Amino acid sequence: MKTFSxxxxxxxxxxxxxxxxxxxxxxxxxxxxxxxxxxxxxxSDKTCVKIAVGISKKVGNSVWRNRLKRLIRNSxxxxxxxxxxxxKQKRMRIYILFSPINLNQSSSPKLKYxxxxxxxxxxxxxxxxxxxxxx
RNA sequence: AUAGAAUACCGGGCAAUUGCUACCUCGAAUAAAUUGAGGGAGAGGAAAGUCCGAACUUCAAAGAACAGGGUGCCGGUUAAUGACCGGGUAUUCCAUUGGAAUAACUGAAAGUGCCACAGAAAAUAUACCGCCCCGACUUGUUGGGGUAAGGGUGAAAAGGCGAGGUAAGAGCUCACCGCCUCGAUAGUAAUAUCGGGGGCACGGCAAACCACACCCGAAGCAAGGUCAAGUAGAAAAAUCGUUCUCCUUUUCGGAGAGGAGAGUUGUUCGCUCGAAGUGUCUUCUGUGACUGCGAUUUUUGGGUAGACCGCUGGAUUCCGAUGGUAACAUCGGAGCAAGAUAAAUAAUUGCCAUCCCCUGAAUAAAAUUCAGAGGACAACAGAAUUCGGCUUACAGGUUUUCUAUCAGU
RNA sequence: GCACCCGUAGCUUAAUUGGAUAGAGCAUCUGACUACGGAUCAGAAGGUUGAAGGUUCGAGUCCUUCCGGGUGUA
Numbered sequence: 001m002k003t004f005s006x007x008x009x010x011x012x013x014x015x016x017x018x019x020x021x022x023x024x025x026x027x028x029x030x031x032x033x034x035x036x037x038x039x040x041x042x043x044s045d046k047t048c049v050k051i052a053v054g055i056s057k058k059v060g061n062s063v064w065r066n067r068l069k070r071l072i073r074n075s076x077x078x079x080x081x082x083x084x085x086x087x088k089q090k091r092m093r094i095y096i097l098f099s100p101i102n103l104n105q106s107s108s109p110k111l112k113y114x115x116x117x118x119x120x121x122x123x124x125x126x127x128x129x130x131x132x133x134x135x
Numbered sequence: 136a137u138a139g140a141a142u143a144c145c146g147g148g149c150a151a152u153u154g155c156u157a158c159c160u161c162g163a164a165u166a167a168a169u170u171g172a173g174g175g176a177g178a179g180g181a182a183a184g185u186c187c188g189a190a191c192u193u194c195a196a197a198g199a200a201c202a203g204g205g206u207g208c209c210g211g212u213u214a215a216u217g218a219c220c221g222g223g224u225a226u227u228c229c230a231u232u233g234g235a236a237u238a239a240c241u242g243a244a245a246g247u248g249c250c251a252c253a254g255a256a257a258a259u260a261u262a263c264c265g266c267c268c269c270g271a272c273u274u275g276u277u278g279g280g281g282u283a284a285g286g287g288u289g290a291a292a293a294g295g296c297g298a299g300g301u302a303a304g305a306g307c308u309c310a311c312c313g314c315c316u317c318g319a320u321a322g323u324a325a326u327a328u329c330g331g332g333g334g335c336a337c338g339g340c341a342a343a344c345c346a347c348a349c350c351c352g353a354a355g356c357a358a359g360g361u362c363a364a365g366u367a368g369a370a371a372a373a374u375c376g377u378u379c380u381c382c383u384u385u386u387c388g389g390a391g392a393g394g395a396g397a398g399u400u401g402u403u404c405g406c407u408c409g410a411a412g413u414g415u416c417u418u419c420u421g422u423g424a425c426u427g428c429g430a431u432u433u434u435u436g437g438g439u440a441g442a443c444c445g446c447u448g449g450a451u452u453c454c455g456a457u458g459g460u461a462a463c464a465u466c467g468g469a470g471c472a473a474g475a476u477a478a479a480u481a482a483u484u485g486c487c488a489u490c491c492c493c494u495g496a497a498u499a500a501a502a503u504u505c506a507g508a509g510g511a512c513a514a515c516a517g518a519a520u521u522c523g524g525c526u527u528a529c530a531g532g533u534u535u536u537c538u539a540u541c542a543g544u
Numbered sequence: 545g546c547a548c549c550c551g552u553a554g555c556u557u558a559a560u561u562g563g564a565u566a567g568a569g570c571a572u573c574u575g576a577c578u579a580c581g582g583a584u585c586a587g588a589a590g591g592u593u594g595a596a597g598g599u600u601c602g603a604g605u606c607c608u609u610c611c612g613g614g615u616g617u618a
Contacts, residue, residue, distance in 0.1 A: 004153060004154065005155085005332095006154070006155075007154095007155080008156095011477080012477070013476095013477060014168085014477090015440080017518095018477075019161090036335090052477065053477090054477080058243065061516075062183095062515090062516085062517055062518055063517055066481095066517065067481090070155095070481050071481090071482075073154090073155090073481085073482095074153090074154075074481070074482050074483090075482090077153090077154070079152080089495090102202075104348090113482065113483070114483095
């Protein structure tokens with residue numbers, strides 16, 4: 001498998017998983033409240049990490065939403081290795097949903113890649129710490 | 136040259152690295168899902184709004200009338216349109232007899248309706264102030280009559296204007312204009328021009344109802360089809376139907392009529408489809424009750440929302456020729472150019488191009504040019520069955536035309 | 545995606561077939577009553593009828609185009 005890829009198998013596509021995430025997932029916020037992560041774990045021998053990006057229609061127009069989604073995905077696939085290693089060690093499946101909170105088009109019309117990447121990295125780190133301490 | 140308006144077009148480019156989507160080629164492995172390498176491909180002028188028009192699919196075939204909806208000068212283009220092109224007419228503007236822009240631009244003399252307030256009167260006309268005549272008397276008031284020129288009201292006042300005429304006036308009469316009507320000429324037509332006659336009757340609103348002419352069957356790719364999966368062919372209530380004849384007959388069965396109801400997205404007609412048809416009791420041979428069966432409607436509960444086809448080669452794009460004032464058509468040549476589905480088409484870096492700002496140099500200054508450093512990296516905006524239009528949003532740049540100002544010949 | 549509906553004061557709503565200043569209730573503010581507050585009584589303010597054009601003498605109402613919000617549909 002390629003190291004920095006993000007194929008269809010690493011994305012959430014099933015409606016059931018989305019329902020479970022919204023019903024019983026745990027949220028992690030950033031300090032400036034721009035992004036959040038909803039995550040869910042389950043024990044399984046077939047380890048995998050799947051992500052999705054959920055953006056409300058009221059946040060901005062389709063061009064802006066597409067760009068945010070692509071930036072989040074791109075920064076995830078460049079920084080996902082640690083999380084996958086941990087999932088292999090602990091033998092669990094991890095589902096992650098990214099979502100913007102206070103971020104919208106009127107407040108920040110131009111999105112910059114490095115800001116998004118920093119936020120994604122710190123979010124992934126905090127998720128990893130929580131999982132570590134939990135088990 | 137600068138500024139403005141219109142018009143047609145473009146909507147950053149190249150390279151590297153890391154990815155995404157489907158396809159092709161060569162491999163690996165397998166029951167299958169899969170996976171490795173390479174290759175070329177991958178958002179727009181509006182992809183948007185969903186305002187019109189079609190293709191395509193289903194509703195048996197897509198029938199008729201009414202209802203309902205749409206359009207509305209004339210001719211053409213088109214698969215089709217409410218779009219486009221050409222012409223006419225009206226209005227506005229500039230100018231001075233031409234030019235430009237805009238227009239839901241049929242009918243108010245088929246009928247119905249509305250026209251608040253004000254005003255005498257808002258459509259069968261009428262008379263407040265006036266003007267004029269006659270009578271009465273207290274000589275400036277009143278009674279009767281004529282009139283619609285002037286005033287006043289209003290968004291709108293009953294043909295306009297001038298002359299004659301008159302007590303005062305009035306299409307009462309006449310000229311010109313307008314209107315109605317008949318004819319001729321030009322034009323395919325809308326319409327225009329000219330001539331004769333009438334003698335004023337005909338206010339506005341049809342984006343009020345309506346009339347006339349033409350057009351429209353309905354729903355939409357979540358259409359529709361195939362496969363898989365499914366505690367699914369679930370329960371309750373109401374209504375209706377469960378009828379005849381013939382053939383072969385032990386039975387089973389077959390044919391015909393009838394048939395509740397369903398479809399035809401409003402109604403009617405027409406058309407099409409069309410299930411069950413059992414048993415028991417009662418009873419004066421037919422009726423009633425119950426049960427079973429079937430159909431429809433309503434309610435409750437539950438399941439799946441996966442894969443493939445539709446899905447991209449088409450009223451197709453580009454170039455040229457011919458015809459046409461033009462929209463466009465015909466012919467010839469070349470080309471194939473996204474197909475996702477929790478939804479791909481991206482991210483970073485470098486160079487170039489573009490724009491902004493600063494510093495230095497050239498020149499007396501501005502403007503301009505060159506060099507260096509820094510910043511922005513663009514606007515509007517993301518395919519979702521596919522096309523033709525319309526509408527709306529839009530940084531910057533290019534082409535052509537027109538207008539204004541300045542400079543030169 | 546496709547199809548469709550609705551916008552009136554801060555909130556909930558009226559407005560006859562186009563006719564005048566867009567009317568109510570709650571909330572808000574001011575005053576009265578009270579030792580103070582509530583309740584009550586009296587009064588005031590608050591609307592370019594979502595926006596822009598058009599038809600009309602006159603548009604909340606009729607027509608067109610935008611803006612915002614919502615619904616249905618396997």
